[in-house]
C-alpha cells in the first residue's frame with residue numbers, strides 16, 4: 001500500500017542505520033513520545049538495530065494508559081447502570097479499574113459497546129432514545145477533533161440522550177512536566193506525528209528553546225522513525241536545538257486549523273491527573289460550560305467520589321515517564337500479562353508493557369517464544 | 372486505538388450534514404468523516420484516526436523527503452567505500 005510499503009524498506013533501513021552510526025559520537029537518550037511509535041519500534045526490532053550509543057526511552061503518549069483510575073472507576077459505575085449504554089474505544093475494556101474492568105461489567109450483563117468512532121456512539125444514541133448513551137471520550141490531541149465533533153453534532157442534532165465522559169490529555173504539558181522533574185534525563189524528543197498533524201508544531205518551539213532540547217516531529221513507520229532519530233542526533237551532535245519536521249507529508253507548522261477550531265469550541269484546558277504520574281497542570285481538556293448538558297459527570301453527579309485502589313506491584317508511572325523499561329518491572333510476564341494485567345500499560349495496544357510482552361521481550365525471564 | 376493509518380478516498384458523500392467518505396485501508400473499506408479536510412478529492416490519501424481524516428498526505432513533500440533520505444544513503448555509501 002502506498003505510504004506504507006516504501007517506509008518499511010529493508011535496504012533503506014540498513015543504509016540509514018549505517019549513516020546514523022557514522023553520525024553519532026557519544027551516547028544520547030531520546031524519548032519517543034507516542035505509544036504508537038513505541039509499538040512500531042519494538043515490533044520492527046529497531047531499538048536493537050540502533051547504534052549502541054542511542055538509548056530510546058518510551059514516553060507517556062498512550063491515552064489508554066494515562067486515563068486516570070478514577071475515571072476508569074467512574075466508567076465502570078456508569079456502565080453498570082441499567083439506564084445507560086456505555087460506548088468506548090475497544091482498548092479501554094480491559095483496563096483494570098480498582099476492582100473490575102469494563103469487560104467484567106459487560107460479562108455481567110451491562111450494556112457496554114465497542115465503537116470505532118465517536119460518530120458510532122451518536123448512532124447508538126439515535127437508535128436508543130430511552131437510554132442515556134455515554135461515550136468514553138479519552139485520548140490525546142489526535143482523538144480530540146473526533147470527540148469534540150461528536151459533542152458538537154449531538155447538540156446540533158438534538159441528541160439529548162448522549163453524554164461524554166471526558167478524559168482528554170495534551171502532549172506539550174507532559175513534555176514540560178518531564179523536563180521539570182529533576183531525575184529524568186532526556187536529550188531529545190521524537191514528537192508524535194499525528195498529534196502534530198492536528199496541532200502543528202509551533203507549540204513545541206518555546207519548549208525546545210526553554211529546555212535547550214531538540215524536538216523532531218516523527219512518523220510511525222521504521223523509515224520515519226529512523227529519519228526522526230537521525231535528525232535528532234544530528235541536532236545533538238551539532239549542539240543545536242530546535243524543532244524539526246521529519247513527517248512533512250502529514251504535518252505542517254500550523255497543523256489542521258479547522259480541527260483546532262472545533263477542539264477550541266467544545267473543550268477548554270484544565271488540570272488533569274495522569275494515571276501513575278499524578279496531576280499535571282493545564283494538561284487536559286474538559287467540556288466548556290456551553291456543553292455541560294452533554295457532560296456525563298454532571299448528568300450523573302452520584303458517581304463523583306469513588307475510592308480508588310491501584311495495584312501495589314505496578315510501576316507503570318515510572319514506565320510512562322521513561323524511568324523504567326517494562327522488563328525492569330518485577331511483575332512483568334509473571335503476575336502481569338495481557339490476560340491478567342495489573343496496569344493499563346499492559347492492556348493498551350499502545351502501552352509499552354504490552355509491546356514488550358507481545359513482541360517477545362520476556363524470553364530472557366521465561367524462556368518462551370514471544371507470540 | 373488512536374493509530375492513524377493512511378487510507379485512500381474512494382467515494383465522497385454527505386450524511387447528517389457532514390462531509391463523509393468511503394476510504395480504503397489497503398483492502399478494508401470503511402467510512403470516515405472528512406469535515407476536517409474539506410478540500411479532499413477522490414484518490415487522495417488521508418490519515419484517518421477514529422473515523423476522522425486529519426490530513427491529506429502531501430505527495431510532493433513525501434517525494435522530496437524520500438529523495439532526501441536516498442541522498443543520505445548515497446552519501447553514506449560513498450563514505451563507506453572511501
Ligand code: SF4
Pocket residue numbers: 313314315316319326329330331332333336337341342343344345346353
Ligand atoms: S508489567 Fe504490568 S505491573 Fe509492571 S509496570 Fe507494566 S503494567 Fe504495571
